Amino acid sequence: MAKITFINQSGEKRTVEAPDGSSVMEAAVRNDVPGIDADCGGACSCATCHVYVDEAWVEAVGGPEPMEEDMLDFAYDVRPNSRLSCQIAIRPELDGLVVQTPERQG
Template identity: 65%
Template structure:
C-alpha cells in the first residue's frame, strides 16, 4: 500500500494507505479525512476535493490538465500547488505524498 499524509488546516495529520490506481480523493474519502467533500464523486466537475500538494511533491504529481485548471478556478484560495485530489492517480511514486487540505472547500 502507498502512504499519503493529509494535513488539515489546523495542522492535524492523517496518514492513510491508498491502493495503486485509486485517486488521492478516494483515499481521503475511504479514510474519513475531514475537509475533502468530493461532491461530484471524482468526475472533475467541482472543486470540493481541492488540496495543496507539498512543494517537494509537485514534480511527482505533475501539472493539472485544462479541465482540472477550469475547475480549480472555483476553488477556495488557489495557489501554485493547488490540485484536485480526484485527478491525482496513485502510483508507487506517490508513497509518502503530503497534501494539505484548505480551510474551506468551494
Template identity: 65%
Template sequence: MAKITYIEHDGTEHVVDVKPGLSVMEGAVKNNIPGIDADCGGACACATCHVYVDEAWREKTGSSSAMEESMLDFAENVEANSRLSCQIKVSDALDGLIVRMPESQH
C-alpha cells in the same frame, strides 16, 4: 500501497495507506479524512477536493489538465501548488505524498 499524509487546515495529520490506481481523493473518502468533500464523486466537476500538494511532490504528481485548471477557478484560495485530489492518481511513486487541505471547500 502508498502512504499519504493528509493535513487538515488546523494541522491535524492523517497518514493512510492508499491502493495504487485510486485517486488521492478516493483515498481520503475511503478513510473518512475530513476536509475533502468530493461532492461530485471524482468527476472533476466541483472543486470540493481541492488540496495543496507539498512542494517536494509537485513534479511527481504531474501537471493539471486544462479541465482541472478550469475547475480550480471555482476553488477558494488557489495557490501555485493547488490541485484537485480527484485528478492525482496514486502509484507506488507517490509513497510519502503530503497534501494539505484548505480552510474550506465552499
C-alpha cells in the same frame, strides 16, 4: 499501495494507505478525511476535493490537465500547488505523498 498524509489547517496530520490506481480523493473519502467533500464523486466537476500538494511533491505529482485547471477556478484560495485530489492517481512513486486541505470557505 502508497501512504498519503493529509494535513489540515490546524496542522493535524492523518496518514492513510491507498491502492495503486485509485485517487487521492478516493483515499480521503474511504478514510473520512475532513476537508475532502468530493461532491461529484471524482468526476472533476465540483472542486470540493481541492488540496495543496506539498512543495517537495509538486514535481512528482505533476500539474493539472486543462479540464482540472478550469475547475480549479471554482476552488477557494487557489495556489500554484493546488490540485483536485480526484485527479491525482496513486502510483508507487507517490508513496509518502503529503497534501494539505485548504481552510474551509464560509
